[in-house]
Amino acid sequence: MKWTVFGEDWGSHPSSTQHLFRYLSANEQVVWMNSMGLRHPKLNAHDIKRLYTKGKKMMTRNASKHASCYCEPPLLQSVPVTPPESRPQTVLSPMALPFYGFPPARKVNKYCLSRQIKKAQASMQKSPHALWLSLPSAVDVIGHCDEEVSVYYCGDDFRALAGVDHKIIGRMEDELVEKCDLILTASEMLADRFPAHKTRLLEHGVDYRQFAQKRSKPTGVPHTKTLGFYGQLADWVDIELLEKIADHYPSWTLMLIGAVHTNTKELLNKPNVKILPPMPHSQLSAFVQNWDIALLPFRHCQQIDHCNPLKLREYLASGTPIVCTDFHAARAYQSAITLVSEHDDYISKLDHIVRELGQCSNQEKQTQRALQSNLVKQDDWSQKAKLAHHYVLCALNEKQGITPPKTFNSKREVCIELR
Missing domain, CATH: 3.40.50.2000 (Glycogen Phosphorylase B;)
Structure with a gap:
């Protein structure tokens, strides 16, 4: 073809x-x-x-x-x-x-x-x-x-x-x-x-192998505990929430990677916020794997309700714990990620994850990472x-009339054998 x-x-x-x-x-x-x-x-x-x-x-x-x-x-x-x-x-x-x-x-x-x-x-x-x-x-x-x-x-x-x-x-x-x-x-x-x-x-x-295969810690990742987000800082990202998170965790680093397309002056002036410019897609996996928690702090709006962001599956494949604004496409993975609804307190949910991580052994963390990553193993591009x-x-x-039209009761992806 x-x-x-x-x-x-x-x-x-x-x-x-x-x-x-x-x-x-x-x-x-x-x-x-x-x-x-x-x-x-x-x-x-x-x-x-x-x-x-x-x-x-x-x-x-x-x-x-x-x-x-x-x-x-x-x-x-x-x-x-x-x-x-x-x-x-x-x-x-x-x-x-x-x-x-x-x-x-x-x-x-x-x-x-x-x-x-x-x-x-x-x-x-x-x-x-x-x-x-x-x-x-x-x-x-x-x-x-x-x-x-x-x-x-x-x-x-x-x-x-x-x-x-x-x-x-x-x-x-x-x-x-x-x-x-x-x-x-x-x-x-x-x-x-x-x-x-x-x-x-x-x-x-998702480029599963790229995001799931363990990468060495890049020089740009700080030595402190790190919360991270990559993608455009645009109107659909909750900048005020990121400001509150940075203030609530002064001993942590809030790392952001991506272009700025909205007002972030107050956010980027905070001493524990570190921003890197957009980088090649192949380099992102090394960063997200070495964050302590990956964030999806979206605003509740029509664009987010209808979206299916690429970074969601990339975060999942990396195994990094995720705290995410609740939207439709993310609910399929709610067993492995922390969803925050419109009426929930994002920082309270984040605090809960921080406490849980502090009580887990390294072996338990690795097991959870593997379980999370395996959820998207079959979703390779x-x-x-x-x-x-x-x-x-x-x-x-x-x-062309080679096969008769088919009527589907669902628009879900079909299960087909592709050898």
């Missing part, structure tokens, strides 16, 4: 789509289109710089080839079971205008993008062609890229996601749901919003890539 993927900028934030196509690119033909964005640009330094970078790449018709030749991909069974150093054979910068509220701009985008895709696909061997859209802003290319099956992969609630033009992107998502052949969602809450007959649940995975391939192949066969 060959794929055209509209996703985030390849090599930037390690999104679920990128994790999946690290595996699928190993044996499949993939054209990757970098991000088209989800809002109109504003007159600020960040957006002007991004527009300049995108425009420069667009004007130079930036396309990088990573393979000089390509063999016909083997069947699904050959998807590798260990993380490969694979990436799409072709990475493109979109020839598109980020003005999705204006019909003329959308028509121009449809014409330019479909030409880009057809040109990139022309050099590939003949094979079934799947169009994979991770962003609603790419809806207009459906039916214009010579694809045989179209997929909407919904990894976030775009109607609540910060930094998105919710009204415009919401309308585009409605169009996308109507046009596409298959919808894959990262959480049950998202799946419930879409038509049951063409929606399947594809929950996030290699297995998620196989399942994604299976769902897309089934949708293609149904569309």
Whole structure:
């Protein structure tokens, strides 16, 4: 099978789509289109710089080839079971205008993008062609890229996601749901919003070996007891709660790793708060494994209720004790983590875990870590890539009349034998 993927900028934030196509690119033909964005640009330094970078790449018709030749991909069974150093054979910068509220701009985008895709696909061997859209802003290319099956992969609630033009992107998502052949969602809450007959649940995975295999303590981890969080410090993170935690545990270090996109002035000025900038995904496991407690201090909001954060399974695989704001996707693991509901006292729950850890022997701690880590052992991204391939192949066969349409009573992931 060959794929055209509209996703985030390849090599930037390690999104679920990128994790999946690290595996699928190993044996499949993939054209990757970098991000088209989800809002109109504003007159600020960040957006002007991004527009300049995108425009420069667009004007130079930036396309990088990573393979000089390509063999016909083997069947699904050959998807590798260990993380490969694979990436799409072709990475493109979109020839598109980020003005999705204006019909003329959308028509121009449809014409330019479909030409880009057809040109990139022309050099590939003949094979079934799947169009994979991770962003609603790419809806207009459906039916214009010579694809045989179209997929909407919904990894976030775009109607609540910060930094998105919710009204415009919401309308585009409605169009996308109507046009596409298959919808894959990262959480049950998202799946419930879409038509049951063409929606399947594809929950996030984890680089299990990377996060579960013991790593040596990196130099950046302090020698004090440490509470940690990695990810963007944005509006959906409870910054006030982090301030209270830092004040409540003055002899502990509160370690944060990630970019800052909200007001954190008071938090970062506290003497026991240590922040590191975003780092390569492969380095995060060594930090979280060497924290005493990992935190997921989210605000209670629609975006968090519908999310299925990648770091949840990564924290679990590391074996590090977790104290987490209660949200739907986390409840499947409530036997191994501490959930804090909206009416609970986060710090009281945290105190309880601290006391429990102080009373446990090293052997008991290791046993608990192993039990926690094993909960996500079967959720490796290699297995998620196989399942994604299976769902897309089934949708293609149904569309072509090779197999009759199936009616599912549940959008839960199916149990299939993938040797």
